[in-house]
Amino acid sequence: MIPVDILTSAGELSLWFLAKTLPFMVIGVIFAELIVALGVVDKIAFVARPITNFAHLRDECGASFLTAFASATSANAMLAAFYKDGLIEKRELFIASMMTSFPAIVMHGVQCCQF
Numbered sequence: 001m002i003p004v005d006i007l008t009s010a011g012e013l014s015l016w017f018l019a020k021t022l023p024f025m026v027i028g029v030i031f032a033e034l035i036v037a038l039g040v041v042d043k044i045a046f047v048a049r050p051i052t053n054f055a056h057l058r059d060e061c062g063a064s065f066l067t068a069f070a071s072a073t074s075a076n077a078m079l080a081a082f083y084k085d086g087l088i089e090k091r092e093l094f095i096a097s098m099m100t101s102f103p104a105i106v107m108h109g110v111q112c113c114q115f
Contacts, residue, residue, distance in 0.1 A: 028077025072104035
């Protein structure tokens with residue numbers, strides 16, 4: 001039997017994590033829907049097109065890759081929204097999700113090295 005204090009601590013930590021990440025996920029989904037509806041994907045995707053073409057991915061994945069430099073959570077939420085809307089396939093979702101981890105690591109290193 002698991003002690004009650006451990007369950008309480010795990011529950012509190014889970015709620016804290018959700019409170020910190022959920023707003024970014026909601027913003028990411030709204031942002032993804034907005035850029036698709038406004039046709040912005042085609043306008044910004046040219047920056048990431050060499051990477052997405054090499055990986056045989058659609059332009060929407062490139063938009064998510066660029067977003068990952070600002071927020072990895074938003075980028076992953078965008079990918080989830082693109083997949084749900086049928087704009088990308090499951091294979092593209094997995095590959096693009098791995099691609100968005102690179103900007104997150106780079107940006108984490110940049111933030112850690114600032115004085």
